[in-house]
Amino acid sequence: xKKVLSQAVQDLIDYGCPVETxxxxxxxxxxxxxxxxxxxxxxxxxxxxxxxxxxxxxxEVNPEAWPRDLKGMETAAVRFDHCLLYGDExxxxxxxxxxxxxxxxxxxxxxxxxxxxxxxxxLSTKAHDVAFIHHPEKGRFHHASFYLETWEDVLRAAxxxxxxxxDTSIDIGPTRHGLTHGKTIYFFDPSGNRxxxxxxxxxxxxxxxxxxx
Amino acid sequence: xKKVLSQAVQDLIDYGCPVETxxxxxxxxxxxxxxxxxxxxxxxxxxxxxxxxxxxxxxEVNPEAWPRDLKGMETAAVRFDHCLLYGDExxxxxxxxxxxxxxxxxxxxxxxxxxxxxxxxxLSTKAHDVAFIHHPEKGRFHHASFYLETWEDVLRAAxxxxxxxxDTSIDIGPTRHGLTHGKTIYFFDPSGNRxxxxxxxxxxxxxxxxxxx
Amino acid sequence: xKKVLSQAVQDLIDYGCPVETxxxxxxxxxxxxxxxxxxxxxxxxxxxxxxxxxxxxxxEVNPEAWPRDLKGMETAAVRFDHCLLYGDExxxxxxxxxxxxxxxxxxxxxxxxxxxxxxxxxLSTKAHDVAFIHHPEKGRFHHASFYLETWEDVLRAAxxxxxxxxDTSIDIGPTRHGLTHGKTIYFFDPSGNRxxxxxxxxxxxxxxxxxxx
Amino acid sequence: xKKVLSQAVQDLIDYGCPVETxxxxxxxxxxxxxxxxxxxxxxxxxxxxxxxxxxxxxxEVNPEAWPRDLKGMETAAVRFDHCLLYGDExxxxxxxxxxxxxxxxxxxxxxxxxxxxxxxxxLSTKAHDVAFIHHPEKGRFHHASFYLETWEDVLRAAxxxxxxxxDTSIDIGPTRHGLTHGKTIYFFDPSGNRxxxxxxxxxxxxxxxxxxx
Numbered sequence: 130x131k132k133v134l135s136q137a138v139q140d141l142i143d144y145g146c147p148v149e150t151x152x153x154x155x156x157x158x159x160x161x162x163x164x165x166x167x168x169x170x171x172x173x174x175x176x177x178x179x180x181x182x183x184x185x186x187x188x189e190v191n192p193e194a195w196p197r198d199l200k201g202m203e204t205a206a207v208r209f210d211h212c213l214l215y216g217d218e219x220x221x222x223x224x225x226x227x228x229x230x231x232x233x234x235x236x237x238x239x240x241x242x243x244x245x246x247x248x249x250x251x252l253s254t255k256a257h258d259v260a261f262i263h264h265p266e267k268g269r270f271h272h273a274s275f276y277l278e279t280w281e282d283v284l285r286a287a288x289x290x291x292x293x294x295x296d297t298s299i300d301i302g303p304t305r306h307g308l309t310h311g312k313t314i315y316f317f318d319p320s321g322n323r324x325x326x327x328x329x330x331x332x333x334x335x336x337x338x339x340x341x342x
Numbered sequence: 343x344k345k346v347l348s349q350a351v352q353d354l355i356d357y358g359c360p361v362e363t364x365x366x367x368x369x370x371x372x373x374x375x376x377x378x379x380x381x382x383x384x385x386x387x388x389x390x391x392x393x394x395x396x397x398x399x400x401x402e403v404n405p406e407a408w409p410r411d412l413k414g415m416e417t418a419a420v421r422f423d424h425c426l427l428y429g430d431e432x433x434x435x436x437x438x439x440x441x442x443x444x445x446x447x448x449x450x451x452x453x454x455x456x457x458x459x460x461x462x463x464x465l466s467t468k469a470h471d472v473a474f475i476h477h478p479e480k481g482r483f484h485h486a487s488f489y490l491e492t493w494e495d496v497l498r499a500a501x502x503x504x505x506x507x508x509d510t511s512i513d514i515g516p517t518r519h520g521l522t523h524g525k526t527i528y529f530f531d532p533s534g535n536r537x538x539x540x541x542x543x544x545x546x547x548x549x550x551x552x553x554x555x
Numbered sequence: 556x557k558k559v560l561s562q563a564v565q566d567l568i569d570y571g572c573p574v575e576t577x578x579x580x581x582x583x584x585x586x587x588x589x590x591x592x593x594x595x596x597x598x599x600x601x602x603x604x605x606x607x608x609x610x611x612x613x614x615e616v617n618p619e620a621w622p623r624d625l626k627g628m629e630t631a632a633v634r635f636d637h638c639l640l641y642g643d644e645x646x647x648x649x650x651x652x653x654x655x656x657x658x659x660x661x662x663x664x665x666x667x668x669x670x671x672x673x674x675x676x677x678l679s680t681k682a683h684d685v686a687f688i689h690h691p692e693k694g695r696f697h698h699a700s701f702y703l704e705t706w707e708d709v710l711r712a713a714x715x716x717x718x719x720x721x722d723t724s725i726d727i728g729p730t731r732h733g734l735t736h737g738k739t740i741y742f743f744d745p746s747g748n749r750x751x752x753x754x755x756x757x758x759x760x761x762x763x764x765x766x767x768x
Numbered sequence: 769x770k771k772v773l774s775q776a777v778q779d780l781i782d783y784g785c786p787v788e789t790x791x792x793x794x795x796x797x798x799x800x801x802x803x804x805x806x807x808x809x810x811x812x813x814x815x816x817x818x819x820x821x822x823x824x825x826x827x828e829v830n831p832e833a834w835p836r837d838l839k840g841m842e843t844a845a846v847r848f849d850h851c852l853l854y855g856d857e858x859x860x861x862x863x864x865x866x867x868x869x870x871x872x873x874x875x876x877x878x879x880x881x882x883x884x885x886x887x888x889x890x891l892s893t894k895a896h897d898v899a900f901i902h903h904p905e906k907g908r909f910h911h912a913s914f915y916l917e918t919w920e921d922v923l924r925a926a927x928x929x930x931x932x933x934x935d936t937s938i939d940i941g942p943t944r945h946g947l948t949h950g951k952t953i954y955f956f957d958p959s960g961n962r963x964x965x966x967x968x969x970x971x972x973x974x975x976x977x978x979x980x981x
Contacts, residue, residue, distance in 0.1 A: 340403070516943065
């Protein structure tokens with residue numbers, strides 16, 4: 130098992146954050162997981178080992194540029210990208226993610242009193258790996274987001290979401306986000322959860338503040 | 343100074359790789375740098391602190407979607423993305439970057455004997471942060487690469503590079519790379535160095551092997 | 556003067572449509588114009604000679620791919636494309652445009668009684684050169700539309716329209732039209748008229764019927 | 769039968785260009801054709817009636833934005849756009865197409881003596897409906913061209929053309945044409961004929977002269 134997971138677990142415990150261990154294999158293809166709860170009320174799990182299956186439809190040896198024989202949006206969803214979560218105790222959550230887990234604050238929204246009401250946290254050149262917006266109730270989910278390669282793909286997703294035979298509906302978009310500048314569409318999947326597909330937006334290290342309107 | 347730099351320095355020394363320290367401020371806006379030489383012959387410098395100037399042309403507070411009043415490609419170059427370097431001792435270089443510095447092997451090319459002749463190393467969802475191709479001479483430079491947002495931007499760069507009043511010339515492209523699947527153009531800047539501008543390509547964790555033709 | 560204008564004038568008169576002639580030069584750079592009123596209440600003018608000024612910012616001799624030194628959307632608006640007009644007497648207007656002026660019906664919307672309530676008329680591979688939607692009042696204007704090269708340009712226009720210092724506001728979009736499948740945004744210019752910028756959509760000869768929802 | 773075909777035939781005969789009539793139905797779904805030979809040596813056929821089959825994969829009544837269940841480039845080829853032909857007697861060919869058939873000269877290349885060695889002729893806002901380049905041998909074919917919606921589609925075509933199981937090969941591109949500014953790729957189809965797929969380029973009325981290098 131990778132040393133990085135053991136180190137993260139130790140860092141969480143040292144910080145005073147209780148963890149729960151779930152053995153390897155409990156989730157198919159996944160190594161040991163370590164679960165903790167953020168002050169915002171959300172449960173997170175860390176893992177270091179995951180079965181690698183490659184990209185669907187192309188070989189990992191001399192792969193072609195894209196999979197043949199796919200339909201609809203099958204070729205377009207590049208990766209799971211981030212979640213936006215609603216909850217309280219943003220400051221404590223911010224401290225946990227930045228001091229213990231190595232995230233940095235890429236973008237924030239401050240209200241008229243200077244209180245942070247939205248925090249977008251990143252580990253790399255992405256605009257966010259996880260984002261939190263203040264909400265009085267703990268542990269709420271806003272959306273899960275998938276990255277597409279182009280703004281054309283976002284429109285194609287909008288076309289597909291709107292077709293009669295897909296049990297999906299558009300929430301907002303296509304449009305450009307104010308925060309992160311992503312080119313985006315929110316939609317509801319058949320189970321009723323809000324999802325996002327987006328392209329572009331900020332893809333370099335930025336530290337941005339916004340004020341509430 | 344960030345703990346991560348001290349840790350990296352210690353890891354390099356423990357691995358047997360000599361380091362040289364350059365004090366903060368020797369390079370304007372840059373914190374302490376630690377220099378080491380990879381087995382391929384190239385010198386690298388690590389730093390943890392850098393003056394943050396933000397994106398040119400927009401505020402860091404309530405920024406607009408893109409800078410106004412810019413011309414040519416000024417709005418299009420998103421970030422320095424990676425370098426491709428030529429040199430020998432690829433295996434030892436691979437071990438240094440993966441065992442000590444946390445890179446993983448995203449893509450490789452094997453010759454008919456199964457020897458790795460190209461290694462593309464990444465730290466995140468990028469197709470490469472640094473790449474090495476075997477060359478009998480140590481410490482050679484192939485190109486430095488800048489990320490553009492779209493394939494349209496790549497063509498626009500090609501137009502601009504080809505205009506008579508820019509002292510630049512196209513080397514290869516526009517085309518799609520076999521490795522990384524980036525949409526790319528190589529060109530020579532006025533000083534004669536090869537540069538690249540590219541968009542898209544692989545932007546998720548992939549582990550790909552290719553064979554030489 | 557071109558024979559085609561004389562022929563069109565004769566065809567209008569033969570059809571019973573009165574015409575009014577406006578001499579060359581009354582409008583700077585424009586040849587003789589012939590004005591007529593469609594049954595929908597709108598006035599149209601035909602002309603065959605127009606001063607040709609070329610594309611702004613590039614030479615007509617060995618032009619570069621696009622103008623340098625332009626800002627904002629200056630490079631993006633390719634051409635005036637079409638108007639959408641509101642008025643009554645759609646059938647009589649349809650007959651005038653198709654029987655006398657050579658348009659064909661590219662797309663129509665029929666209500667539940669089979670009455671045409673929208674007619675999109677084209678002279679070429681464009682989805683429409685002029686469109687009419689039924690309205691009880693004669694001679695109303697809905698929007699004038701400008702063609703952009705890409706869906707990216709449409710988003711860029713949306714960004715620009717929304718910036719604080721432009722006295723413009725978004726009406727609808729960015730989205731895809733049901734009719735014509737254009738990728739579009741409607742906005743209000745500083746004088747309050749509705750305009751459109753759009754890209755793509757149907758660009759080949761199509762004959763499409765739609766029913767009202 | 770449409771009056772426009774009879775008129776064109778009469779105009780050709782009046783101009784001194786012999787015509788040959790081919791009866792309706794000789795080509796399935798096509799009305800009466802009238803064949804003539806241009807001074808460049810090429811045979812052309814005019815027709816006014818053609819069976820309309822609509823876009824493959826979508827209904828002509830309330831069509832969706834694009835066909836579902838298609839693969840490869842099936843969704844991308846929008847229309848046959850133009851041909852480039854090689855032959856001699858460019859001036860006489862130019863006069864026939866502009867004086868009799870209503871084309872205009874959208875773009876030309878002049879050699880150092882001011883002789884036109886390339887002429888691109890258009891009937892609308894397209895950069896060309898037919899183009900001729902000087903060649904000492906009459907009646908040669910250079911390529912037939914198909915219009916794609918975007919520069920992304922051009923790259924996707926390049927990917928597909930290069931895949932091992934398609935019996936096609938790239939001739940030139942992807943690149944931008946000097947003439948017409950189209951974003952293009954030339955390739956050879958399995959029968960060995962050169963074809964083109966392209967997007968964008970000039971889509972408004974332009975009159976451009978170029979000099980040979």
